[in-house]
Every structure is written in C-alpha cells, then in structure tokens.
Amino acid sequence: MPFLPTPRLLSQLTNRAIIYSQNGDPSKVLTSLRYPELPPPASETVNIKFLLAPINPADINVVEGVYPSKPTEETSLTTSGKGSPEQPVFVGGNEGLARVTAIGNGVGDLKLDDWVVMTKPQSGTWCTSRNVHASDIIKVPWRHGLSQVHAATMTVNPPTAYNMLRDFTSLKEGDWIVQNGANSAVGQAVIQIAASKGLKTLNFVRNRDNIRNLVDDLQSLGATKVLTYDELSDKSLRTRLKEWTGERSISLGLNCVGGNETSLMARLLGNDAHLVSYGAMSKQPLSLPTSLFIFKNITSHGFWQTRWYQNRSPKEKYDVMKILVDLMVTGKLKEPRHEILYIAAHESDTEAGQKIKDAIRNMSEGQHGKKVLLRLESLE
Template sequence: MQQAAARVLRGARTPQVLSPPVRTPQVLSPPVRTLPVRARSAPAGSAPLGLLYERHGEPAAVVQLKDLEVPKLGDCDVHVKMLAAPINPADINMIQGTYPLLSPLPAVGGNEGVGEVLEAGRRVTALKPGDWVIPADAGLGTWRTQGVFPEKMLLKVPSDISVLCAATLSVNPCTAFRVLADFESLVPGDSVIQNAANSGVGQAVIQIARASGIKTINVVRDRPDLPKLVERLMALGADHVITEEMLRKPEMKDIFKSIPRPRLALNCVGGKSTTEMLRHLQPKGTMVTYGGMAKQPVMVPVSAFIFRDVRLRGFWMTQWRKDHVQDQESVAAMMDSLCQLIRRGQLTAPACTEVPLQDYRAALEASMKPFVSSKQILLL
C-alpha cells in the first residue's frame, strides 16, 4: 500500500490508492453559495467584454472593462465562452509588471479559469462544443466573456466537477500536487511542514496529503480569528496547525512524539518563518520555495548545510509546464488524480467570493491586500 500511495504522488494513473488509510475528514464547502454559472455567463451572441490593461501599474488604476473583438476562427482554433476566473497574486503582479512572465501589451488579465467550448476549427481533434476547458499555461487572458484560442493552449476538464473547482484547478492544486510528488518520495506516515497553510496551495497540500496518508504541520500567522482558522484547516484534514511564533518554542517537541520530523518543508513566505521551519527538518530533508509573500530573503544557518545536509529547491508551476510540454502523459495523470479527488470530496475549492464582472475594481482592490485568504472569483 505504501508503494501504491507513493506512485500516486509521482503522477501515476491509479487514483483509487489516494483513499486515506484513516476516515476521510469532513471538508468545508465554500461559504458563498455557488450560483448557476450558465445563468450568469454572457450570452454567446452578445458583444464580448474583457478586463484590459494597456500599461503596467496598480490593477485598480490601469485595468478597464472594454469591448473585445473575437478573431475569426482558424482551423486549429477553439471559440470559448468563459464561465469563471479567479484573481491570483500572479495576475496582480503581471499587471504591475513585476512578474517574471509578462504578456505583450495591451493584454487581457487572468491566467486561470474555466470556459465552455462554443465552436471548434475543422482541424481540432480533442475538443468539441460543450466541453469544458482550462488554460494549458499562463498568460491566456481569462478575464473575458469570450475568446478564440489555439487548441494547444487549452486542456479539457470534466464538466461533472463544480465550476469553482474547475476555475481554480490549474494553478494551486497543480502546484500542491507537484511539490508533494517531485522532491521527496513520501509514503503514508511521513510528515510535511508548510507555512502559509491557509493559502490556496496550502489548503490543497493539506487535502492531497491527507488523502495519501501523509501528516501535515501547518504554520499560519497569529490573528484575532485564529481559532476559526484552526478549525477550518483541521476540517480540511490538517494534523497540526501552529503559529509562526510556536515554531521557536520547546512545545514543538511534543508534536514529534506522535509523528516523525518532516522530510519536506514547503515555503511560501520567506524570512524568519522559513528559517525556523527549516530547523525542524530531518537530516537530508528538502525545503521547496514556491512563493515569497513576506518579500524577505530565505535565510539558512550554515550548520543546516554542514551537519544536516538539507537541500533547498525552488518550484514554479509555469516552468514545470514548459519543461513537460512534450510529456502530456504526466500532465494527464496529474489532472486525472486531482479530478478524482474532487469527485470524492477530498479536494475542494478555497473559500470564494463571487464577483460579477462589472464589480472587478472592488475585487482587484481586495486581491491586492497582503495575505488575503479568500479568492475573488469573476463570474463571466
């Protein structure tokens, strides 16, 4: 069973082994009611709209809601009606001009979302009208009601999952899946420690790890509503939820009386949180950095390298997709495993606030606040 669970995290096509060895925890549904997407989507015959920016700057100042032209459908193109699209930190950074990947200006914002195929070109083989699709890579420009895209820029997803899960599938769950799968050969009973545990990736890590029998130690910032946050993460399947301050206290030893020290640490913050989290890694363990929300450097004691031989790695989902553009089997296996978890209720979308397209300015301003734990979902 341990070998089977390890194969799943490496991208194997046997999703049934993701069933946890313990009782599946009750997972939280988004607190906001999901309205019927088709009723909220723009009619196919109406003039398409999009959130366009012609220069870089603060999103609320430079993004404008404008009419868009839909290009003529080419032989290898697909006409898509977008259903919903989240606002992610990377979307904000791209508009600000600070992200490593920038779209040519003028550009439509949004890297993630889900749409329905309206029409396919005569040489399109994998998609047909009615199929649901998500971006195959970043930079698609999903904050629009309609668009025409090359088939190779889209991935088909099942339409029997919720629209919120589909709209938020291509970034955070995929990142969580890969950081759990690609850096350490984890087996049931192993443990992982992560900061920013209430982020989109953090919540996905908790749920995927729980489904594979892997224990999680989840670090969050102290806050007035900390008990509610702890309760929510525990309901998702977290084994331990602690504050950054607790990382430096002797009480951490009590955690390791029941579970082993982690072989893998996941860092999305930087600064002191990362340094203290690193101290709890097993010798020869690995810390993977996939974000830097504190905008502070990763500081590592020399002793961690010399006496414990820890490894520091980095991960960027966009780069992984580029490296695996010719390896569609790995992409398909990952998507299959994630969709199976969603169907079984073991992987849910983060808590979402649904925002009509016309209210995009408020959504952008909310998303620019640091450490926002809820996503803004544009209904298109």
C-alpha cells in the same frame, strides 16, 4: 471629452475584458473594456466563453510587471481591433474555465460545450470570450460531481501542491511535512492531498483575531496540527513536536512566505530533508542557517508550476489533471474557499473596473481568506 458609446454601439459590444496596456499598480492600470462578438473561428482554432477565472497572487504580479511569465502580443486583444502592435491591450488572468462555443476546421478532439482550461501561460482569462489555438487548451477530464469552481482552479494550485509532495522526496504513510501559508489555496490543497496519502501535516499561518475558526477549518480539511508563526519562537515547540512525530523526523518543508518565519520553520526539518520554496508572500528574502546545510544536509529547492508545464508531455499533464479530478469528485480535494465576483452585462466599464480594483485591494491587504473568482456576463 471621453468617448461615450451610443446605446446602439454598446449593444453590439457583446464581450468584456479586464485589461491593461501598461504595467503598474493594478488599482491604477486595470480597466474594463467592451469589444464586439467574435467572428467564426479560423482553422485549428476555437472560440471559447469563459465561465469563471480566478484572481491569483501571481496575476497581480504580472500586471505589476514583476513576474517572469509575461503576456504576449498573440494573447492581447489586438486581433479584436483593440490597441495596436506598438501598444497592445493585454487581458489579465492566467487561469480559468471556459466552454467551447465554435470550432474551426481541423480541430479534432473538441465538441461544442466541452469544458476547457488553458495550457498556454498568460492566455488572458479575465474576459467573456476569446479565440484560441486548439493546442493552447486542454479538455477537462470531466466526471460527475466536478464543479465549475473546481475546474476553474485546477491548473495552478492543486498541481503545484501535488507535484511538490511527489517530486522532491519519497514520502510514505505516516511521514510528516511542514508548510507555511497553510491557509492559502495551495496550502489547503497540500493539506488535503497529503491527508489522502496518509501523510501528517504541520501547518503554519499568520495569527488573527478569529484564529480558532481558521484552525478548525484547516483541521476539517485534514490538517494534523495548525500553529501560528508566533509559536515558532516558543522554546517548548520542539518538545511538543517530538511528542507528535515520535521517531519520524520531518523530511519535506514547503514555503510560500520567505523571511524570518521561514528561517525558523526550516529549523524544524530533520536530517536530509528538502525545503521547497514556491512563493514569497512576505516579499522578504529567504535566509537559511548554514548549519542546516552542514549538519543536517538539507537541500533547498525552488518550484514553479509554469516550468513543470513547459517540461512535461501532454500525457503527463493530462495524467496529473485526471488524478486531481478523481480527488475532487471523491470529496478528497474540496473547492478552495472562495467568493465569486460577478459583473453583470449591464454594468458600465467604470463600475466593472471599480469592482476589480476593490477586490484586488482587498486581497493585497491580506487575511482575506477566500480565492476570488471572476464571472463576467456577456450580452447574448
């Protein structure tokens, strides 16, 4: 017989988390769990309340157990009395915006109600409230006009786009880059950051019934050209490309898809160009024609924002975040297209769990087109 909490006990369980205790298909292993109010924070720690947390593709891979970055026992709910050291209860989510609700002794730079984001990977953001070490969060460099959606999505996709455009080759105004998965949140950020630097973008997306709407959307963000993968096999593409780019060859390619479409896209790169792979949405391996290395001297790289965070100083991280905030509040980097998945405090764990499973199933089917952001309401 399942444990059914009494109404009195339920009223004490003010918090909720979306959790899993073993890896597997998210539609099977994710559930909702309530837990009690947090005690006052110990020294060097703060209590935070999450306002919004995205469901990113990598979060699904973490739950499946196929992502190299894993949650640790430290970020599990075990310290809140759930699970055990042998079988910890992990909270999903890596990214999210939270508000500071209580501050322990010895925490210098934070005050109540400050907006913070996570710097520690896999902190478990799909929950209402957590106690975290002050060194595992960073205060958002807030400026008037910065929305919750901006702040909740600023630590993964925008810096990935920004760093890939900056770190592999030096690009100057008028230069061209090419990318696939151009309608992904990273792709949208690439388009906008590139446009803000005067760069031209050639963008590839999957074909769909309402492709014209998608092309219009991406062009309204600043995309120079938007094509479908089907057009990669069209012989006239090279001629059209020459007309668009003139004397300039494409010196940077960004890939989050893999598979044959990426092999074809790589052929559009010019001499000495760089191909940067940062995702594998098609789940197909990447294979590149040898001739590109011999005759065009192309370099193929990987990029992982998690590694970037591990290797960079707090100042470098803060500086990039500040640049991104400036782009956001000046309208040059818009909120990703999104929908908010709201789970009210009165909803049962079964209802909450089902909402999450449905959202993830929808995302996995592709062509969803919107970043899903989780807003979990706690009982005050």
